[in-house]
Amino acid sequence: MANVKVAIRVRPLNAREGVDGGRLAVQVEDKLVRIKNTKLDGRQDGHGDSREKVLEFGFDYCYWSVAPEEPHYASQEEVFQDLGVSVLAGASEGYNVCLFAYGQTGTGKTYTMMGTQDSMGLTPRICQGLFRSDTTFPEGQNSSRVEISFLEIYNERVRDLLRGREQKKKASLRVREHPEKGPYVQDLSQHVVSDYKQAVELLEEGIANRITAATHIHDASSRSHAIFTIQYTQAILENNLPSEIVSKIHLVDLAGSERADPHYCRDRLTEGSNINKSLVTLGIVISALAQNSQMSSSCQSINSVASEGDAGSTVGSHTSSLSGGGGGGGGGGGRRHCFIPYRDSVLTWLLKDSLGGNSKTIMIATVSPSCRSYNETLSTLRYAAHARNIVNKPRVNEDASVRLIRELREEIDRLKSMLLSFKMRNPSPSLSDERDGSLSDMVLQNELKVDQLTKDWSESWRDKKELLEQYSVDINRDRAGFLIHSLLPHLITLDRDVLSTGVTFYHLREGVTSIGPQDKLVEPQIVLQGGATCEIENQSGVVTLRPLPGSVCMVNDREVTEPCRLAQGSVITIGGVHKFRFNHPAEAAVLRERRRASEGALNCSYSDLRSSTSDPRLGGEVVPGQTGYCVAEGEDPASKQQCVEDQVKYVEERRGYVECLRQEIQTEQRRAERDLESEQAHLRQQHIDIQQWILQEKQRLAAITLEERGTQEFGVQTDPIPSPILDSLLTEGSEGSEEGCGQTVAPPSEVVLNRKKVVQEELLRHHALRRAESRFRRKRLHYQLERIARKRHLLEAKRELQWLEKALPPGLESPASPELGSSSSSRGRQPVLRRHSFSSDLLSRLYPQNTPIFRSV
Numbered sequence: 077m078a079n080v081k082v083a084i085r086v087r088p089l090n091a092r093e094g095v096d097g098g099r100l101a102v103q104v105e106d107k108l109v110r111i112k113n114t115k116l117d118g119r120q121d122g123h124g125d126s127r128e129k130v131l132e133f134g135f136d137y138c139y140w141s142v143a144p145e146e147p148h149y150a151s152q153e154e155v156f157q158d159l160g161v162s163v164l165a166g167a168s169e170g171y172n173v174c175l176f177a178y179g180q181t182g183t184g185k186t187y188t189m190m191g192t193q194d195s196m197g198l199t200p201r202i203c204q205g206l207f208r209s210d211t212t213f214p215e216g217q218n219s220s221r222v223e224i225s226f227l228e229i230y231n232e233r234v235r236d237l238l239r240g241r242e243q244k245k246k247a248s249l250r251v252r253e254h255p256e257k258g259p260y261v262q263d264l265s266q267h268v269v270s271d272y273k274q275a276v277e278l279l280e281e282g283i284a285n286r287i288t289a290a291t292h293i294h295d296a297s298s299r300s301h302a303i304f305t306i307q308y309t310q311a312i313l314e315n316n317l318p319s320e321i322v323s324k325i326h327l328v329d330l331a332g333s334e335r336a337d338p339h340y341c342r343d344r345l346t347e348g349s350n351i352n353k354s355l356v357t358l359g360i361v362i363s364a365l366a367q368n369s370q371m372s373s374s375c376q377s378i379n380s381v382a383s384e385g386d387a388g389s390t391v392g393s394h395t396s397s398l399s400g401g402g403g404g405g406g407g408g409g410g411r412r413h414c415f416i417p418y419r420d421s422v423l424t425w426l427l428k429d430s431l432g433g434n435s436k437t438i439m440i441a442t443v444s445p446s447c448r449s450y451n452e453t454l455s456t457l458r459y460a461a462h463a464r465n466i467v468n469k470p471r472v473n474e475d476a477s478v479r480l481i482r483e484l485r486e487e488i489d490r491l492k493s494m495l496l497s498f499k500m501r502n503p504s505p506s507l508s509d510e511r512d513g514s515l516s517d518m519v520l521q522n523e524l525k526v527d528q529l530t531k532d533w534s535e536s537w538r539d540k541k542e543l544l545e546q547y548s549v550d551i552n553r554d555r556a557g558f559l560i561h562s563l564l565p566h567l568i569t570l571d572r573d574v575l576s577t578g579v580t581f582y583h584l585r586e587g588v589t590s591i592g593p594q595d596k597l598v599e600p601q602i603v604l605q606g607g608a609t610c611e612i613e614n615q616s617g618v619v620t621l622r623p624l625p626g627s628v629c630m631v632n633d634r635e636v637t638e639p640c641r642l643a644q645g646s647v648i649t650i651g652g653v654h655k656f657r658f659n660h661p662a663e664a665a666v667l668r669e670r671r672r673a674s675e676g677a678l679n680c681s682y683s684d685l686r687s688s689t690s691d692p693r694l695g696g697e698v699v700p701g702q703t704g705y706c707v708a709e710g711e712d713p714a715s716k717q718q719c720v721e722d723q724v725k726y727v728e729e730r731r732g733y734v735e736c737l738r739q740e741i742q743t744e745q746r747r748a749e750r751d752l753e754s755e756q757a758h759l760r761q762q763h764i765d766i767q768q769w770i771l772q773e774k775q776r777l778a779a780i781t782l783e784e785r786g787t788q789e790f791g792v793q794t795d796p797i798p799s800p801i802l803d804s805l806l807t808e809g810s811e812g813s814e815e816g817c818g819q820t821v822a823p824p825s826e827v828v829l830n831r832k833k834v835v836q837e838e839l840l841r842h843h844a845l846r847r848a849e850s851r852f853r854r855k856r857l858h859y860q861l862e863r864i865a866r867k868r869h870l871l872e873a874k875r876e877l878q879w880l881e882k883a884l885p886p887g888l889e890s891p892a893s894p895e896l897g898s899s900s901s902s903r904g905r906q907p908v909l910r911r912h913s914f915s916s917d918l919l920s921r922l923y924p925q926n927t928p929i930f931r932s933v
């Protein structure tokens with residue numbers, strides 16, 4: 077439980093207030109604020125007027141910021157040292173914290189919360205403090221993440237202040253309520269920041285987007301309530317127990333309350349009435365909460381009344397006016413708890429947790445010292461006095477498992493000390509044995525439980541952390557999308573279900589990742605519905621898919637029955653329904669580098685060369701016969717030599733690669749031909765088998781028919797019976813039986829039954845043959861398409877090689893491949909080639925020697 081802390085800050089007199097001598101109505105002394113009604117000065121004290129001449133209010137902090145030369149002047153730094161530091165302390169302990177500035181328009185809310193160019197306010201100072209607080213824990217034992225969002229509530233609508241320019245005028249965002257996390261703004265942009273500079277840039281961007289306008293009192297009055305939220309997540313390792321605590325810091329700059337002026341334009345009046353409406357709701361909420369808190373704790377109520385002294389009665393009367401008399405008097409007269417109308421305004425709804433909920437809350441009420449603002453200042457002080465009575469229930473936002481482990485550890489300590497004191501009091505073993513034993517058992521049990529829980533939690537934590545380390549999420553500020561980077565090979569689900577909306581990533585770590593249904597004996601790492609099973613092995617970056625018996629696996633729509641190496645971008649289908657895209661970030665990086673290199677070689681050719689050789693101002697060394705190489709300005713001969721060597725090495729590698737592709741195409745072609753031939757032979761054999769079987773069956777049927785009909789003369793054909801003949805046999809048999817049926821109803825004869833069976837069998841065999849034929853045709857087409865794709869790949873590689881060879885210095889070029897022709901060395905001038913930066917080490921790991929890109933299946 078924690079009361080809302082309240083601070084009062086008195087700003088300097090402004091030009092308007094200073095004209096009539098600048099009479100002051102407010103005084104500050106330590107934690108007391110006195111307000112004097114100067115209108116009563118001329119009258120006899122108290123006579124004929126029930127109003128108090130001087131009212132006194134007690135607060136947690138009072139800041140006098142009227143004139144810097146005064147001894148008790150409170151600067152921005154002093155305010156930060158009290159309020160900002162306690163915000164940071166609360167956040168670092170894992171509490172939600174809210175700091176909000178309330179006050180009449182022009183009294184210094186924005187100055188206090190945001191500050192000016194020369195005088196930083198609380199918000200930027202708190203951001204600064206957040207990025208400094210990493211030193212609280214020993215090195216390497218904690219890490220933190222800071223996410224920022226910034227919104228304004230204008231005319232009861234929520235706008236995202238960090239949505240980029242093009243979306244500035246877009247419709248308002250919706251406020252929703254999560255059953256556990258409470259109210260939140262749907263689609264509000266969150267921005268991960270890693271240093272103070274980024275945080276302040278966001279703050280400035282939001283402030284620039286905020287709606288301000290000139291009013292009679294203030295030239296740049298904020299016309300909206302602004303909520304700057306920092307989500308601060310800390311990962312901590314304490315007593316070997318890793319944990320994560322999350323704290324939300326709301327820094328709120330409310331719009332100023334003001335009296336409606338009929339001379340304002342309609343927009344200004346609507347704004348004003350909305351501002352006032354939400355502030356009145358805030359007042360009612362504060363008042364009702366204060367009343368509830370007082371009822372709940374009579375003790376607290378007495379304390380607060382005592383500390384407020386005379387002001388208590390004033391506050392009490394004001395409560396009823398704010399709450400519309402709904403909750404009875406402020407002194408705890410009502411029996412039932414008041415209803416808190418959080419939802420009556422967007423502001424109170426969003427600040428629900430900060431007011432009476434899970435948050436440590438500080439209110440800073442800003443006032444003018446001038447006697448001209450007596451009424452507004454008094455109203456602000458009463459408002460603030462109410463807020464002081466609100467009791468919140470802040471709790472550390474940590475994982476339930478961590479809390480349980482900590483509580484169990486505390487319990488163990490308690491039991492151990494009980495055991496110790498028991499032993500000390502009963503030194504005789506006979507007396508203490510029983511009790512001692514049960515206590516020891518409890519300690520032991522709890523210790524075992526804690527050990528297990530700590531182990532489980534640490535493992536799951538490590539897994540999660542490892543996973544997070546491999547990913548980085550980039551939420552793009554100005555555009556709608558966001559990007560997830562991962563360094564490990566991974567699968568992304570391609571869901572067929574149109575109603576599925578999530579995206580799932582599966583990391584393929586070093587070793588074997590098993591994929592299959594949950595009901596397997598050993599639970600697979602990737603669980604799929606249905607009977608689909610396979611394994612994917614990642615061995616030093618080489619990822620291989622291994623289908624398991626009884627499951628159909630396809631890679632790029634081609635069925636695989638043997639282990640198959642996966643390449644970047646492959647589409648895998650497991651069990652016909654589960655589709656994934658395979659990504660290999662390291663391989664993709666190498667491929668991108670290659671592409672860039674070949675594009676670079678193509679692009680930076682003759683134009684570079686021409687300029688480097690013809691324009692001496694460029695400073696490139698022009699060597700007759702060797703023009704165009706490594707013409708980076710001022711490069712020394714050694715690095716040029718190195719550059720040329722690199723180029724030669726790269727060309728060699730590419731040549732090997734082209735050769736490897738060519739061989740692979742030939743091997744694949746031979747394999748495909750062999751495969752198709754054997755399949756064709758199989759088909760042929762199948763066809764012959766069917767024919768032979770038909771012949772046998774025909775003969776068998778003829779024999780049975782003859783046997784059955786005895787002397788009846790039925791002609792038996794001796795040539796092979798194709799399917800239509802069997803059909804006619806069946807018809808013949810049927811006709812025969814129909815004839816019989818014309819006279820007597822007899823069961824079908826054995827011949828008829830046999831014929832039917834044979835016909836069915838024949839149909840089945842023909843159907844199987846047709847299926848095998850169409851499979852064969854598909855396979856042939858597939859091989860053709862694959863060959864085309866391989867050839868295209870080879871062509872691209874050859875073209876790249878051609879360019880690279882052309883770029884080699886004369887004398888250095890190795891003999892070009894016969895297919896490429898002799899074009900490379902015959903050209904007069906050579907194109908410029910830049911140095912390539914990819915690692916050949918990585919390349920050889922990803923593409924080990926003799927590993928074909930298209931793996932045979």
Ligand SMILES: Nc1ncnc2c1ncn2[C@@H]1O[C@H](COP(=O)(O)OP(=O)(O)OP(=O)(O)O)[C@@H](O)[C@H]1O
Pocket residue numbers: 086087088141179180181182183184185186187188192294296297298299330331332333442
């Ligand atoms: N403590 C202070 N010291 C110096 N100047 C101050 C102080 N407080 C406020 N001011 C000045 O008073 C003027 C009004 O302040 P500010 O804009 O912060 O008021 P506000 O309460 O946010 O007004 P509104 O509610 O209309 O937005 C500004 O020019 C600001 O620089």
